[in-house]
Amino acid sequence: MTKPLVVITGASSGIGAAIAKQFSDAGHALLLIARRIEKLEALDLPNTVCRKVDVTDTAALRAAIVEAEGQYGPADCLINNAGLMQLGQIDTQDPAEWRNMYDVNVVALLNGMQAVLGDMKRRNHGTIINISSIAGKKSFPNHAAYVGTKFAVSAISENVREEVADTGVRVMTICPGAVETELLDHTTNPDIINGYQDWKDSIGGAIHADDVARIAVFMYTQPQSVNIRDVVVAPTRQT
Numbered sequence: 476m477t478k479p480l481v482v483i484t485g486a487s488s489g490i491g492a493a494i495a496k497q498f499s500d501a502g503h504a505l506l507l508i509a510r511r512i513e514k515l516e517a518l519d520l521p522n523t524v525c526r527k528v529d530v531t532d533t534a535a536l537r538a539a540i541v542e543a544e545g546q547y548g549p550a551d552c553l554i555n556n557a558g559l560m561q562l563g564q565i566d567t568q569d570p571a572e573w574r575n576m577y578d579v580n581v582v583a584l585l586n587g588m589q590a591v592l593g594d595m596k597r598r599n600h601g602t603i604i605n606i607s608s609i610a611g612k613k614s615f616p617n618h619a620a621y622v623g624t625k626f627a628v629s630a631i632s633e634n635v636r637e638e639v640a641d642t643g644v645r646v647m648t649i650c651p652g653a654v655e656t657e658l659l660d661h662t663t664n665p666d667i668i669n670g671y672q673d674w675k676d677s678i679g680g681a682i683h684a685d686d687v688a689r690i691a692v693f694m695y696t697q698p699q700s701v702n703i704r705d706v707v708v709a710p711t712r713q714t
C-alpha cells in the first residue's frame with residue numbers, strides 16, 4: 476500500500492531530487508514542485524504528482540497541494556527545500572538578488588508551512604522539514620544576504636516548532652554544509668564562484684545530495700513522538 480503523501484519543493488535537482496527518490500523508494504506518494512517540470516517528470520517516480528509551480532506563487536502552491544491531497548490523502552510531510560544562493564558583496568551586489576533570495580528561501584517557506592499546518596494540527600499528525608544551511612548558524616565570506624535568509628529559516632522553524640509542539644506536529648530543520656548540486660549556478664560574480672570552488676577543493680570536496688536525503692528519511696521515519704529538531708550535516712573536513 477502507498478504510504479502517506481510527502482510534498483517536496485525544489486525537487487527538480489540536487490537535494491530535493493535526492494529526497495524525492497529516497498521517499499519514493501520508501502513507498503510514499505509524492506507531490507514534486509519546481510519550475511522545471513521536465514526535470515521533475517524525468518525522475519519518473521511512481522504515485523507522484525509533478526507540478527510546475529514557482530514557490531513564490533502562493534495560490535499555485537496551495538492549489539498543487541490541494542490537488543495532490545485529492546488524489547493521495549492529506550500531506551503528512553512537507554519538505555521546504557526550494558532555495559536560491561546568490562553570493563555577493565553588499566556594496567556591489569544587485570539588490571534584486573537579495574529580494575529573490577528572501578522571497579524564495581523565506582517567504583515561500585512560510586507560505587508552504589501555512590498551506591499544510593492547519594490540517595496537520597487538526598489531525599494531530601504531520602512533519603515539516605525545512606532545509607536551512609550551515610549558513611543558518613555561522614557566517615561565510617560573500618554570504619551576507621544568503622546567511623540572512625538561512626538564519627531566518629532556522630529561527631522561524633524553531634519558533635513554529637514550539638508553537639505547534641502540543642498538537643503533536645513536528646517541525647525539523649536540516650542544515651547542510653557544502654553539498655554538490657547546482658546551487659552555485661545562480662551566483663553571478665565569477666571571482667566569487669572561483670573562490671567557492673577553490674574552498675570546496677581545499678576541504679576535499681562536498682558531500683552528496685543523497686547524504687542529506689538519507690538524513691531526511693531517517694528524521695521523518697522516527698516515531699511521531701520523537702522530533703529530531705535540528706541536524707547539521709557537512710563534509711568532515713569542513714570547519
Ligand code: NDP
Pocket residue numbers: 484485486487488489490491508509510511512528529530531556557558559560579606607608609610650651652653654655656657658659
Ligand atoms: P539546486 O540549485 O540543485 O536546487 C534548488 C531547487 O530549488 C531546484 O529544484 C529549483 O527548481 C528550486 N527552486 C529555486 N527557485 C524556485 C522557485 N522560485 N520556485 C520553485 N522552485 C524553485 O540546489 P540544492 O539542491 O543545493 O538546494 C536545495 C536547498 O538546500 C536550498 O534551500 C539550499 O539553500 C539548501 N542548501 C544547499 C547547500 C549546498 O551546498 N548545495 C548547503 C546548504 C543548504 P527550479 O529551478 O526547477 O524551479
